[in-house]
Structures are given as C-alpha cells and as structure tokens.
Amino acid sequence: MIDIHSHVLFDMDDGAEDLATSIELCRDSYMNGCDSLVLTPHFFEYSYLEDFIEERDMRITLLQEALEKERIPLEVLPGAELFLTDRVFGADNLDELTINGTKYMLCEMSLNPFDTKNVIRWFDELIDRSYKPILAHPERYYVFHEDYELIDRVLKRGIIFQVNLDSLIGANGSLAQDMSVDMVRRGIAQIIASDAHDLDFRHTRLIEKLNELPDVITEADVERCLIEIPKKIITNQDI
C-alpha cells in the first residue's frame, strides 16, 4: 500500500517529536503493509518557504539513513500539507511542496468555521499554476458539513478528495464517518490515507485500522484508494 498523507517526519509540526518516534512510525507502517509513505508536514508560513524545504529535506535524509541502518525497507517520499489561505498567492513557486516532485499538491483548509468566499479561488490559483490539488480529509471540515453545495463546487473543479482512515472507522465522530464512507462508496473520494501523527491513536498501522472498516467498504475500494490511485499520484500519472 501507499500512504500519501502523514506527519511522521520528526520535529516539523504536531506529528512525530523526534527521530526515534519517526523510526517507530515507519516500522509500524512497513509492518502493516505499507511500501511507500509520503511525509507531509503542515506548511502554514508562506514567507518561510525556503527554510521549510531545507529543514524538511535535511530531516528526510536523516530518517532515510536511520531506516537503512534499522533495515526497515520503507520508501519515504517528500511532500507537504499546504494550508490554504489568501497567503497562498504570495509565494512564487510551490513546486517543492508537491508530493514527490509531481504535479499533485496535498492541501488542507481550516477545520473551524471560516468565510468560504475565496475557497474556489485558492484552488483555481493552484490549478492555474499547473498543480493538481488533493484536498485532505474533506469529511472533517465544518464548512462542508454546513454547505454541501460548496462540496459540489470544489468537486466540479476536479479536486481530488482524500479521506482519513480514522474517519472511516468512526474516530472523528459519526458525521465524519458517514460522510467519508459515502464518499468512498460513491467514488467521490479516491484516496484513503493515515494522516498519522503519533504512535497511540493517529498511528501508521494501516492493517490494524482496515480490520475495523464498516462492511460496506469493499476490498476493491481499499485496493483503489490505498494502492492503485496513490501509485499513480506518486509516479505523476493522470488519474
């Protein structure tokens, strides 16, 4: 499997705090059927893009060296989770933030209520710059729960939806569970990922959580959302 959304890279955000935790998260990931894990630390501060890239890449190198030493054959790939605000327009070149240097860009919005008037503009800006936006956990946004029409408008822009495995098993409440299950069943969500942050609850153990999936999610759904489509994402193929 391929997990395209994680906060496994140490000391970058609210995810893994140190290298030892990153290594354990990678070990768990590999032991749970994952071959490739994309490291997607939160990116908020557009004025410090170069610093962010430098810090991230330095830590990825350290993690790769540690994985080799520990004989954990998990492929770890660079990425980021881009926080969408009006500040997105300030940075000239966001190429380094894409998933593994592809055209695919993982994005998130605020989970709290906010004025949605610019949401479509943010996506259009990214599309104009030739990126293919992937929206992380659409099932978790207050603004989507309040406004289904906004979901339709975002989908009409061709935005790819990635739901969290946690949400599918009910860890983010029944509303997020119902919405994420429905999105996978109807093919609206094309990717499932861990969005892992820690070793306890928001962990990298995919198989453990897949065993708790509701029966309506089929093996074919899992294969599509955790293998086929993510494979195309990390190799920059159209989906």
Ligand SMILES: [Fe+2]
């Ligand atoms: Fe995330």
